[in-house]
Amino acid sequence: GENVEQHPSTLSVQEGDSAVIKCTYSDSASNYFPWYKQELGKGPQLIIDIRSNVGEKKDQRIAVTLNKTAKHFSLHITETQPEDSAVYFCAAFNDYKLSFGAGTTVTVRA
Amino acid sequence: DAGVIQSPRHEVTEMGQEVTLRCKPISGHDYLFWYRQTMMRGLELLIYFNNNVPIDDSGMPEDRFSAKMPNASFSTLKIQPSEPRDSAVYFCASRVFEAGNTIYFGEGSWLTVV
Numbered sequence: 158g159e160n161v162e163q164h165p166s167t168l169s170v171q172e173g174d175s176a177v178i179k180c181t182y183s184d185s186a187s188n189y190f191p192w193y194k195q196e197l198g199k200g201p202q203l204i205i206d207i208r209s210n211v212g213e214k215k216d217q218r219i220a221v222t223l224n225k226t227a228k229h230f231s232l233h234i235t236e237t238q239p240e241d242s243a244v245y246f247c248a249a250f251n252d253y254k255l256s257f258g259a260g261t262t263v264t265v266r267a
Numbered sequence: 268d269a270g271v272i273q274s275p276r277h278e279v280t281e282m283g284q285e286v287t288l289r290c291k292p293i294s295g296h297d298y299l300f301w302y303r304q305t306m307m308r309g310l311e312l313l314i315y316f317n318n319n320v321p322i323d324d325s326g327m328p329e330d331r332f333s334a335k336m337p338n339a340s341f342s343t344l345k346i347q348p349s350e351p352r353d354s355a356v357y358f359c360a361s362r363v364f365e366a367g368n369t370i371y372f373g374e375g376s377w378l379t380v381v
Contacts, residue, residue, distance in 0.1 A: 189368040200372035250368045257310040
């Protein structure tokens with residue numbers, strides 16, 4: 158099955174700085190890569206996604222990049238704000254299922 | 268849209284008791300997923316349904332766990348008998364095939380077995 162690895166497990170950034178989270182996947186058949194944000198006591202919420210035929214996608218302060226050859230994808234958050242503090246999960250979609258990374262706890266210091 | 272609705276939000280039960288978690292997917296969605304989240308194992312897929320039919324239950328940990336989807340708007344995940352190691356957050360999620368692969372999660376059911 159699909160194996161998704163995510164780094165780092167924790168990330169502390171100064172407000173206004175950028176945050177980058179990286180993921181790798183194992184199955185070349187995976188074709189859809191969403192990122193979820195989970196706040197304390199809540200379910201994962203989709204924040205951005207990218208499909209395998211696209212190399213980069215941006216939505217305001219959030220961007221994702223995908224390198225299919227290397228089988229890795231990244232989340233970039235620019236101009237971080239305190240409300241960006243949360244746990245972020247990457248995932249890979251294959252065979253009708255999502256496989257998740259272990260998560261990155263992001264803390265934005267004011 | 269109301270989103271995926273789960274109940275109960277929190278449950279504390281004694282070891283050996285039966286636990287039933289409930290889920291109402293987003294209307295019109297034809298896939299339903301049950302995930303479990305723990306610190307040690309992260310988010311694990313337990314089982315998923317397509318058009319109310321269980322497709323893959325390979326993630327169900329053992330026979331104490333069972334899931335049903337009697338109709339398109341309701342699913343249950345049952346644990347009988349419950350054990351302390353079942354303590355986790357259980358998420359239900361749903362998806363509609365025509366809209367691509369986007370999967371929407373509920374707020375979760377926080378289960379504690381003492």
